[in-house]
Amino acid sequence: MELFGDFFKQLYDTSGWNFVIFYDQVEWDRFIAAIWTTIKLIIACLIFSVVVGFAGAWAQGAKSRIIRYGMAGYIQFFRNTPPFVQILFFYFVLGNLTPSYDAGGYQEAYIGSFGWAVISLGFFAGAFNTEIFRSGIEAVPESTVEAASSLGYTRLQSYIYVVFPLAFRVCLPALNNNLVNLLKTTTLAYGIAVPEMMYTANQIWSDNVNVPEMMIVLFLFYVGLVAILVWVMHRWEKSMKIPGYG
Amino acid sequence: MASPGKKANGWTPKQPMVSIKDLHKSFGDLEVLKGVSLEVMKGECICIIGPSGSGKSTLIRCVNALNDIQKGSIKVEGLEVNDPNLDKLELRKKVGMVFQQYNLFPHKTAIENIMMAPITVLKQDKDEVAKHAKSLVRKVRLEGKEDSYPGELSGGQQQRVAIARALAMNPDVMLFDEVTAALDPETVKEVLVTIQELAEEGMTCILVTHEMGFAKEVADHIYFTDRGVIVEHGPPKTFFKKAKDPRTKEFLSQIL
Ligand SMILES: Nc1ncnc2c1ncn2[C@@H]1O[C@H](COP(=O)(O)OP(=O)(O)OP(=O)(O)O)[C@@H](O)[C@H]1O
Ligand SMILES: [Mg+2]
Numbered sequence: 001m002e003l004f005g006d007f008f009k010q011l012y013d014t015s016g017w018n019f020v021i022f023y024d025q026v027e028w029d030r031f032i033a034a035i036w037t038t039i040k041l042i043i044a045c046l047i048f049s050v051v052v053g054f055a056g057a058w059a060q061g062a063k064s065r066i067i068r069y070g071m072a073g074y075i076q077f078f079r080n081t082p083p084f085v086q087i088l089f090f091y092f093v094l095g096n097l098t099p100s101y102d103a104g105g106y107q108e109a110y111i112g113s114f115g116w117a118v119i120s121l122g123f124f125a126g127a128f129n130t131e132i133f134r135s136g137i138e139a140v141p142e143s144t145v146e147a148a149s150s151l152g153y154t155r156l157q158s159y160i161y162v163v164f165p166l167a168f169r170v171c172l173p174a175l176n177n178n179l180v181n182l183l184k185t186t187t188l189a190y191g192i193a194v195p196e197m198m199y200t201a202n203q204i205w206s207d208n209v210n211v212p213e214m215m216i217v218l219f220l221f222y223v224g225l226v227a228i229l230v231w232v233m234h235r236w237e238k239s240m241k242i243p244g245y246g
Numbered sequence: 247m248a249s250p251g252k253k254a255n256g257w258t259p260k261q262p263m264v265s266i267k268d269l270h271k272s273f274g275d276l277e278v279l280k281g282v283s284l285e286v287m288k289g290e291c292i293c294i295i296g297p298s299g300s301g302k303s304t305l306i307r308c309v310n311a312l313n314d315i316q317k318g319s320i321k322v323e324g325l326e327v328n329d330p331n332l333d334k335l336e337l338r339k340k341v342g343m344v345f346q347q348y349n350l351f352p353h354k355t356a357i358e359n360i361m362m363a364p365i366t367v368l369k370q371d372k373d374e375v376a377k378h379a380k381s382l383v384r385k386v387r388l389e390g391k392e393d394s395y396p397g398e399l400s401g402g403q404q405q406r407v408a409i410a411r412a413l414a415m416n417p418d419v420m421l422f423d424e425v426t427a428a429l430d431p432e433t434v435k436e437v438l439v440t441i442q443e444l445a446e447e448g449m450t451c452i453l454v455t456h457e458m459g460f461a462k463e464v465a466d467h468i469y470f471t472d473r474g475v476i477v478e479h480g481p482p483k484t485f486f487k488k489a490k491d492p493r494t495k496e497f498l499s500q501i502l
Contacts, residue, residue, distance in 0.1 A: 147349035147408075150310055151363035151415060152338035161366055165353050244397020245352045 018210040021217065027204055034200035035221075041117060041186050041196050042225070046179055048122030053129025053175075057167075058159065060134055071130070078127035083120075084188050090120035091192040117189035125182040132174045136167030169240055176233040180226055187222075197221055257324030263288045263450045264309060264419055270317035271304055278304045280474040281318070286419070286452060286467075291445040293453045293461040296471035297497060302454040305471070306421045309452065310341040323418060335367070342412030343421040346428055348404040350396040356407045357383065357392040360414045368415065375414070382410040386440050402433030406440055413444075420444065422453040458501055462486060470494045 005023040012018045021031040059071050078086065095116055100107040111119070140163050148158035168175075190199035197218065205214040262285035271279040278301045286292050294302050307313045309320055311327050311334055320327035322340050350359050360379040364370045383392055386406035396404050405425055412420060422441060426434040438460050445451050445464050455461055461468055462482045469479040470491075478494045479485070489495050 141349075143345065143347055143349045144351065146312055147343075147345060147351075149334075150312060150338060150341075150343040151411070152335050152367040153363070154335075157366055161362060162351055166351075169353070242353050242397065243395045244399075245395065 017213055018208060019213050019217070020208045020210060021204060021214075027208070030200055030204065034195060034197045037114075037194065037200075038186065038196040038221075038225075041114065041189060041194065042183050044118045045121045045125065045182055045186055048118055049125035049129050049179075049182055050175075052122055052126025053133050054164070056126060056130030057133035057137055060130065061137070074123075075127045075130055078124050083124045083185055084191060086124055087117060087120045087188050087191055091116040113189070113192045113194045117186070117192060117194045121182065121186060121189070124185070125178060128178045128181075129175065132171045132178060133164075133167060135174070136169075136171030137163055139170045140166045169237075169242070172233070172237045172240070176230070176237070179233070180229060183225060183229055184222065259288050261324070262286055262321075263290070263323060264452065265321045266305075266309070266318070267320075268318040269305070269308060269315060269320060271301070271308060271313060271315045278474055279308070279315075282471070282474070282476055284469055284476065284479070286450060288418075288450055289448040290466045291449075291451040291453065291464055292467045292469060293455055293465040294469045294471060295455065295458070295461060295497075296469075296477075300471045301474045302471055303423050306343075306423050306452055306454055309419075309421060310343055311337055312343075339368070339415060340418045341421060342415055342417035342419070344405070344408050344412055344423070344425045346424045348396070348401070348408045348428075350404055350408055350411070352396050355393045355395055356388060356399065356403075359396070359407055360411045363411070364414050379410070379414060382413055385413075385443075386410045387436070400433060401429045402436045405429065405437045409437075409440055409444075419450045419452065422451065422455070424454050424456065426455070426457060456501070458486075458498075470497065472497070 008019045008022040012020075012023075021027045056071055056074070059067050062068055091113060095109060095111065098109060098111055100109040102108075144162060144166070145158055148162045149155075153161065186196065187198035189196050190202060193199060201214045201218050205211045264284075264286040266282060266284050269279050269282040270277065282301075282305060284292070294305065296302055304313055308315050309322065309327065311332065315328050318328065322337060325337055325340065326332065327337060351362065354362060357376075357379055360382055361372075361375050364375045364378070365372060380392075383389060386409055388403060388406055388410070391399060391403060391407075394403075396407065399407065408425075409420075425441070426437050429437065434457070438457065441451070441453070442460070442464050453461070453465070465482050467479060468482055468485045470477050470485075470489075470493075472493050478489060478491045480488075486498065489498055
């Protein structure tokens, strides 16, 4: 660590490239904290968006017309408006309407900026996931579903045990794509001051005037994260492959 | 296989196991079944034959409520299928169905296909289900193929898994809809043998088939349908030799 820091200190002294996060303890701690916040944010958004997608795809097949129209409206809204506007809307408009509690002299919202980022990005990506899952569900032959119902499966049971497992395999490539997009979109959380990587990098370069250096760090950081996500998804895809199918 | 003690809605084995009365079924404006009536006693095996599009599949699908009906009555062990408050699970516990295209769950192995429904639908004990499944595998002669996925099995093997899967629910009636139509001639036989054994063990069976030789041998009663009505029916001996209706005669002359 010492050597590592010395190298970057040296680099700064000799060439002017200021990777301050690698030799200054305060900036380093900020950077590490941002890494964790980003990873937590991404994982929470991924999970939430997939759950929304599942529920949405389920609701799209509901008998009730109100639910189906509601779903269509939800999808159109989130697909056709900028995610950045959505995140601001969630935080500043809905955030003001939700309850807060007295945290010793000032009002603290139950849902903070991190929570709102997860909710809004989750719904944003969830709208796409809904469409992706639906196309997967439509690819499952009606006859397979009939076989399940003739064995006594309820609609919910046949979804859980037959339709989703098959649909999921069909739509994994598209899901993969959307989740990579979501990962990149989490940077928008800087707009509501979630201390994730984008926000922190911004703070660091404001304090140290090292925009190009922090940009390089940002790019490499996200390339690395995307690579990990893609690798995990591919492993998953492979492990779910059915012998003699597809 | 059939559990003799099962008595629902006051049904007794003396009454028909399946009783269809004046069944009408339309798809939109197209009336596919125009007043079909038939009865199947416990342990009986009936075959439904007839030209393509005459409504055979529709008829048999109505029996386990895969199709809704417009008019008439279908009773399975006293359970009225055309009841808006029908407990579908109750019906499907009584009725097993095998399809032309097997319709196995491709993401599950053969043995899992057989075990899934008893575990998730009937909430039976896993070990019990496993034991039962094993005996069914033996019955349909698929020892050694338990852990193969449907995509790794031949059509005939898949169809036998499908039969075992339906039997795992311990149904009282089995429906077969042209279950050998998608198979090549060599594998047709292995599936027919399985069905024949079932019928001989006393399973109540309703079969839609184009295999006349098989129908002749296995069926207690044969129904000939054309354009949504039963034109003629009778035990195989009289049916094949003494068909009266010209439509039946024509159909038989083409197929035999
Ligand atoms: N889901 C459906 N919607 C509309 N029409 C249908 C539907 N299912 C069947 N039909 C029509 O009902 C008629 C009877 O079809 P059915 O499948 O019962 O015939 P079948 O006797 O089983 O014929 P095959 O021997 O070819 O299987 C046909 O004219 C068919 O086009
Ligand atoms: Mg048919």
